[in-house]
Amino acid sequence: MTTQFACHHCTSSLLGKKYILQNDSPYCVSCYDRIFANYCEACKEPIESDSKDLCYQGRHWHEACFRCSKCYHSLVENPFAAKDERLLCTECYSNECSSKCFHCKRTIMPGSRKMEFKGNYWHETCFVCEYCRQPIGTKPLISRETGNCCVPCFEKEFAQYCNSCKKMITSGGITFHDQLWHKECFLCSGCKKELCEEEFMSRDDYPFCLDCYNRLYAKRCAACAQPITGLRGAKFICFQDRQWHSECFNCGKCSASLVGEGFLTQNTEIFCRKCGSGVDSDI
Template sequence: MPETSYECSDCQESLYGQRYILRDDDIYCIKCYETHFSHQCELCQQLIGCTSKDMSYRDRHWHSGCFLCGMCNRSLVDRPFATKADLLMCVECYSNEYSSKCHACLKTIMPGSKKMEHKGNSWHEHCFSCQRCQQPIGTRSFVQKEGNNFCLPCYEKQFAQQCVNCKKPITTGGVNYRDQPWHKECFVCIGCKVQLAGQRFTSRDDFAYCLNCFCNLFAKKCASCTTSISGLGGSKYISFEQRQWHNDCFNCKKCCVSLVGRGFLTSKDDILCPDCGQDM
């Protein structure tokens, strides 16, 4: 059998009676091993010997005694830490410098703890609570008013107006008609129930009507074309002896010339221009 070699794989010196390190089936004396394989400490720039504890983070290495907070110099061994621009910091120093402050209690929100954010402000999870009932809001819907947060039920009880029609709170949008609040979906034509928000409408006896329903129910009928004369929006019409005509319909029965602004004659239910009236 071949004789086992007890020489350093690098400097070839005998390792009999000496400490050595085995790496990838090769043996090295302590000096050669540290020269080739030990890391350089980020802080003191000295090699981290094989008898020293090597503290590593993201391909960077420190002696255990050099693994310190870059601000207060406390040891970070076996303690949580954070980094900023490659600077190691204990959690307390990092929090004091960079962590958000709770909008409610004004204390630091520690790294790793859950926080709630809204419109540039931050809260501890337990501080993000309803101003009225003091219960944590969490992921529930909420409304912010005058810098305070309210869960939706509390906001509705304290601030929301009630719809005149359904008596339920109006939380978003809504319509104001005759100084009374309505849900958009509740403000409808009394006749056909179409929503009136955003469209022209009129009223009669305190009821709101779309133009079609109002004309069909209440508008006078043109004596010529028999369709409704709404009179809304400044539209003009002619009235004579309890009969009405659209301006465009007020024409001579025989020659169809417009009689708007002109003299005219009547023959039973017909209206005639003076020329056609003389021929009768």
């Protein structure tokens, strides 16, 4: 006695008919397509057993429906990329999504290596030193207005060195008496305080902070005894071996300013002509 060979679902005889095994059970083509067929993402129709089922990230397409969503060229056996669940050929993806090279302005194709620097992108072969034209890659570089420069070329072409530590100055720096310093190396010759954002004075070609200069070298006003620095265009008066701030150069009796006026002296006192009349003058 022969056991009937039938469809696992509809029990129709499969003798002499085409069938498909699923989990070791036979199904007629009609039942298989109705139960197991995937639906195409493009046309929404079932992908029947006599059609090729193309799968990508859990989604399915008929072979004829597997196309670029922008130009509609077939993606079968061609490279493609996904963007917001759309499939795009590499050309459409590049035109729509890829970065443009800052140097050659051409698209940086998907899958190719790109370099990023200061918010811009380059092809790896375009990101080169402006002098030796060698690719910089991930090596240290110096950025200039005209382009990027590898460290060896920068040292050869432009390097300036700190007058204090003798190391290269790559950016910024302070110039004093035609010599360069790193900001952190430009120090007061007295107390060694950084002077890069401080007012300072010079003595014998050495920089000093105001405190050190006033303590060591500044002349004192004959009236207020405070140092006379001459900073910010401040004026002062010299007479014989004495100095005054311009605002301190006043008559010792009536306190009138003597700047630009005639005056008389007696011992260490100075007087206007009116207050000094009748006083024996030292001059």
